[in-house]
Amino acid sequence: MAERGLTKTLPLVLPAMQVNCLDDHGLTPLHYAAATDQRTVIELLIGAGSTVDAADKHGSTPLLRAVSKGHMECFELLRRHGANVELLKRFRNSNYDNESMLHITAEKGLLEMTKMLVEEYHLGVDYQDKDGLQFFPHFTCSDRIFLPSVPSPYSGRSRSRSRVLQSP
Numbered sequence: 181m182a183e184r185g186l187t188k189t190l191p192l193v194l195p196a197m198q199v200n201c202l203d204d205h206g207l208t209p210l211h212y213a214a215a216t217d218q219r220t221v222i223e224l225l226i227g228a229g230s231t232v233d234a235a236d237k238h239g240s241t242p243l244l245r246a247v248s249k250g251h252m253e254c255f256e257l258l259r260r261h262g263a264n265v266e267l268l269k270r271f272r273n274s275n276y277d278n279e280s281m282l283h284i285t286a287e288k289g290l291l292e293m294t295k296m297l298v299e300e301y302h303l304g305v306d307y308q309d310k311d312g313l314q315f316f317p318h319f320t321c322s323d324r325i326f327l328p329s330v331p332s333p334y335s336g337r338s339r340s341r342s343r344v345l346q347s348p
Contacts, residue, residue, distance in 0.1 A: 190221060190224050191224060194224060194228045197228070199225050199228045199229055200229070200234060202236075205236055205237055206235070206236035206237035206238075208230065208234045208236075208242070209221075209225055210222065210226070210230045210231070211234070211236060211240070211241075211242050211245050213225060213242070213254075214242035214249075214258060215249050216249075217251040217253070217254055218254075219253060219254060222242075223257070226261050232261050232262050233262075239271060240271070241267055242258055242263065243255060243258045243259065243264070243267065244268070244271055244281060246258060247268065247285065247293055248281065248284050248288070252292060252293060252296070268303060269301070269302075269303055269304070278310040280303065281303065282294065282297050282298070282303045282304075
């Protein structure tokens with residue numbers, strides 16, 4: 181329900197709903213609302229008692245899901261409601277390559293989110309994933325983040341890529 185943004189009917193069913201119920205992946209309705217940029221639904225779920233820092237099977241919280249999807253306003257909303265931003269520094273994606281949030285946002289080209297993680301939350305740019313890959317050292321300059329050539333994590337052979345992310 182949260183995934184579809186049914187904000188008009190949600191208040192009617194919230195009293196009978198278990199807002200902290202889990203699906204097969206350990207995700208709560210709040211995880212889905214954060215991942216799909218449903219700010220009104222987030223407010224309703226938190227108001228009904230949803231656990232802001234509920235972790236799924238891989239340790240991802242609603243805040244981390246918002247970050248990984250680039251939903252800046254959802255991130256701020258969850259932070260204002262007490263979501264633990266320190267989890268950003270500790271999170272390692274156990275489902276894939278033990279990547280940090282910085283790896284995830286940089287790979288997806290989420291410039292504003294990546295800049296925020298580096299500049300405001302001081303996420304370590306030297307962390308390596310399980311294959312020893314770093315998406316940084318980096319250089320930030322006003323509206324650009326320069327990502328140096330790095331070995332591609334998607335092939336068995338050594339391949340380099342370099343890209344410049346620019347604000348829209």
